[in-house]
Amino acid sequence: MSWQSFPKVELHLHLEGGAPAPFIAGLAAEKHIDIAGIFDERGGYVYRDFYHFLKVYEAACTVLTGPEEFYRLTLAVLEESAKHGVVYSECFLSPDFCGGRDVAAWRDYLAAIKAAADQAERRMGITLRGIVTCIRHFGPDKARETALCAAETMGDFLTGFGMAGAELVGKPGDFAWSFDMAREAGLRLTCHAGEWGGPEMVADTLRDLRPERIGHGVNAIRDLALVDRLAEQGTVLEVCPGSNVFLGAATRTWKGHPIERLRERGVKVTVSTDDPPFFGITMTSDYENLERTFGWDEEVFASVNKVALDAAFCDGATKERIAKRLEATR
Ligand code: ADE
Numbered sequence: 001m002s003w004q005s006f007p008k009v010e011l012h013l014h015l016e017g018g019a020p021a022p023f024i025a026g027l028a029a030e031k032h033i034d035i036a037g038i039f040d041e042r043g044g045y046v047y048r049d050f051y052h053f054l055k056v057y058e059a060a061c062t063v064l065t066g067p068e069e070f071y072r073l074t075l076a077v078l079e080e081s082a083k084h085g086v087v088y089s090e091c092f093l094s095p096d097f098c099g100g101r102d103v104a105a106w107r108d109y110l111a112a113i114k115a116a117a118d119q120a121e122r123r124m125g126i127t128l129r130g131i132v133t134c135i136r137h138f139g140p141d142k143a144r145e146t147a148l149c150a151a152e153t154m155g156d157f158l159t160g161f162g163m164a165g166a167e168l169v170g171k172p173g174d175f176a177w178s179f180d181m182a183r184e185a186g187l188r189l190t191c192h193a194g195e196w197g198g199p200e201m202v203a204d205t206l207r208d209l210r211p212e213r214i215g216h217g218v219n220a221i222r223d224l225a226l227v228d229r230l231a232e233q234g235t236v237l238e239v240c241p242g243s244n245v246f247l248g249a250a251t252r253t254w255k256g257h258p259i260e261r262l263r264e265r266g267v268k269v270t271v272s273t274d275d276p277p278f279f280g281i282t283m284t285s286d287y288e289n290l291e292r293t294f295g296w297d298e299e300v301f302a303s304v305n306k307v308a309l310d311a312a313f314c315d316g317a318t319k320e321r322i323a324k325r326l327e328a329t330r
């Protein structure tokens, strides 16, 4: 079966990480910014490892100089997602790359992203919600400013707060103030953990930051007591298998990926692509690999999408609307 048109819910996609390489190269040419070193001879992104990936990612962001660029980026990303059957997407948005965490500037960037999302919903039938994300290796002080941006702009569109970046830098507790302030403002919480860190990083993150979802979380598999706790508590994992295999987080092979072992043990797993053009993947290719490797069929994919929709940070009316689409178009 072709999985491309199968209706999908994606909870873990970095907006800048969804930027097609030709889109970034085009903006660089328009603005005479020299970032040629981040592309290979075929025009794709090139980097050596995860830390170099973060550098290349940040270099790509230097051409996204204002709200207009983010308007165009959002349309380009949603067009690609819609092409692969995504009907509902939650994207990580980073005030660090949108006006340097200045609240007034951030409002303008967010308005542009929202305008593009409205346009995409009308044109392509895809619904977007935003999760403001601080960047761990930028440190706790910048995370506070980011949390303030999130708290000031939360609402129907901006519904969550989270943290990405280099997981092995600092401790989860260093960011407790930011997560507490976001929680108090009414934002829903998620945090990258257990992508590069071990099970103890997942446990510390749950204890100190109290997110309801974990980004990745795949290294939890190394501690089955923790896996059982995740299952009991109903913690949702935003698993990004294609990203993990490409970057070598937890595994370098599809066969070795823990998503099926986590699911079989009762953990709520979902499927997302993280930064698809950086890894040469799509939601369709991830579904194909999951079918080929673990024999996932329509029933499994439908249940995984239901888990994702239940865990989505949007309001109930939006969930009901998306649920109908998952049912109707299958
Ligand atoms: N930012 C973008 N992609 C990321 C990833 N896979 N892990 C942590 N931070 C990220």
Ligand code: ZN
Pocket: 012, 014, 164, 192, 215, 274
């Ligand atoms: Zn991520």
